[in-house]
Amino acid sequence: MSSEEGLSSTITDWLFINSWWLLLPFIMLLVVAAFIVAFVLLLYMISPLISPKPLKLNGAHVVVTGGSSGIGKSIAVECYKQGAFITLVARDEAKLLQAKKEVEKFAINDKQVVLCISVDVSSDYSQVESVIKQAQEKLGPVDMLVNCAGLAISGKFEDVEVDRFKSERRLNSQKLMEVNYLGSVYPTRAVITTMKERRMGRIMFVSSQAGQIGLFGYTAYSPSKFALRGLAESLQMEIKPYNIYVTVAYPPDTETPGLAEENKTKPLETKLISETSGVCQPDQVAKIIVRDAVQGNFNSSVGPDGYMLSALTCGMSPVTSITEGLQQIVTMGLFRTIALFYLGSFDSIVRRCMIQREQSKAADKRE
Numbered sequence: 001m002s003s004e005e006g007l008s009s010t011i012t013d014w015l016f017i018n019s020w021w022l023l024l025p026f027i028m029l030l031v032v033a034a035f036i037v038a039f040v041l042l043l044y045m046i047s048p049l050i051s052p053k054p055l056k057l058n059g060a061h062v063v064v065t066g067g068s069s070g071i072g073k074s075i076a077v078e079c080y081k082q083g084a085f086i087t088l089v090a091r092d093e094a095k096l097l098q099a100k101k102e103v104e105k106f107a108i109n110d111k112q113v114v115l116c117i118s119v120d121v122s123s124d125y126s127q128v129e130s131v132i133k134q135a136q137e138k139l140g141p142v143d144m145l146v147n148c149a150g151l152a153i154s155g156k157f158e159d160v161e162v163d164r165f166k167s168e169r170r171l172n173s174q175k176l177m178e179v180n181y182l183g184s185v186y187p188t189r190a191v192i193t194t195m196k197e198r199r200m201g202r203i204m205f206v207s208s209q210a211g212q213i214g215l216f217g218y219t220a221y222s223p224s225k226f227a228l229r230g231l232a233e234s235l236q237m238e239i240k241p242y243n244i245y246v247t248v249a250y251p252p253d254t255e256t257p258g259l260a261e262e263n264k265t266k267p268l269e270t271k272l273i274s275e276t277s278g279v280c281q282p283d284q285v286a287k288i289i290v291r292d293a294v295q296g297n298f299n300s301s302v303g304p305d306g307y308m309l310s311a312l313t314c315g316m317s318p319v320t321s322i323t324e325g326l327q328q329i330v331t332m333g334l335f336r337t338i339a340l341f342y343l344g345s346f347d348s349i350v351r352r353c354m355i356q357r358e359q360s361k362a363a364d365k366r367e
């Protein structure tokens with residue numbers, strides 16, 4: 001070895017020995033990252049421990065209000081397919097009988113029963129209480145209540161008859177707050193005592209994506225669906241120690257007789273804005289809702305827009321799995337950023353429609 005080579009290797013040795021501490025921040029960073037990864041993994045592993053025990057639908061008694069049509073009927077079918085006994089609740093008896101026949105096609109054993117009850121869920125509590133009692137006498141205590149009876153009216157604030165926000169009752173002119181909100185309070189009130197005694201049960205409220213955001217044309221509808229969220233959160237805090245779990249479902253537009261009826265008078269703005277999150281089939285919506293209710297998830301959403309909306313509007317709602325909580329924490333800022341773009345595009349839809357209306361009005365006047 002030449003003396004020059006010897007010198008250079010001594011220098012490298014010296015540098016190595018004396019500068020290892022330069023790597024210290026990197027090592028520390030690695031250790032911290034490893035801890036975070038391990039912590040998250042641990043959370044994922046214990047997540048099932050804090051989640052509610054799934055409800056067995058086989059042999060369970062499921063009451064579905066609004067079960068004679070649309071989403072409610074599909075929910076009844078989905079539960080029946082999994083072996084449940086069903087009580088369908090709605091007003092029109094002919095529609096109920098027709099739905100009963102359709103549901104019965106999906107029996108998986110010969111003990112299963114579909115019971116029909118005709119009642120207006122929104123008018124008189126004592127009536128609702130007595131029909132629920134009848135149903136319990138025939139098919140046993142209610143294991144799951146699905147509050148799906150409801151309707152939508154859309155129209156500009158000043159165009160919706162003031163009466164229809166609530167007020168007096170006329171035939172075929174249902175009031176939104178009464179049906180969508182009180183029509184969920186009454187059946188829930190009628191089943192809750194028995195559920196608490198049995199220390200088990202599921203209560204589902206079918207809200208809407210319009211129960212998460214207020215939209216053009218939904219000044220009467222949205223509040224009636226937002227109200228369900230307040231009810232659900234308060235109730236869940238009361239009944240969680242009794243092992244009863246509440247689910248709020250927020251579907252997008254879904255192809256049902258109810259939607260067809262609503263579309264007859266829907267403002268163009270409402271149509272265009274709602275199209276953002278697409279149109280779903282009732283069967284597809286029902287599958288997701290029933291799965292979430294069985295698992296005891298507080299939140300049930302459909303599709304990517306539904307997922308983002310739910311994470312964004314989670315507020316102080318209860319969390320039913322650690323994974324869900326983590327996802328909300330991580331995605332909140334990003335989803336708010338995306339939401340601002342959506343809001344901008346909704347505002348521009350409203351502005352464009354207004355300009356178009358004014359132009360066609362002016363043209364009409366000239367003629």
Ligand SMILES: NC(=O)C1=CN([C@@H]2O[C@H](COP(=O)(O)OP(=O)(O)OC[C@H]3O[C@@H](n4cnc5c(N)ncnc54)[C@H](OP(=O)(O)O)[C@@H]3O)[C@@H](O)[C@H]2O)C=CC1
Pocket residue numbers: 065066067068069070071072089090091092093095119120121122148149150151152174179180183206207208209250251252253254255256257258259
């Ligand atoms: N379709 C959609 O785009 C969406 C719907 N939703 C919500 O889902 C629920 C179901 O909607 P959808 O399937 O479209 O509706 P449908 O109109 O197809 O069905 C409504 C059901 O509710 C019953 N019902 C209505 N009023 C009463 C009442 N006062 N007492 C008892 N039963 C009643 C109806 O029967 P009857 O008339 O015989 O009483 C029928 O069985 C509603 O709450 C709606 O707001 C949420 C998001 C999207």
Ligand SMILES: CCCCCCCCCCCCCCCC(=O)[C@@H](N)CO
Pocket residue numbers: 151152207208209210215251252253254258259262273274275276277305308309312335336338339342
């Ligand atoms: C990150 C943020 C994402 C934002 C996505 C926004 C999507 C808005 C669409 C709202 C659709 C409302 C449908 C109401 C359906 C309904 O309840 C009636 N059809 C009942 O008949």
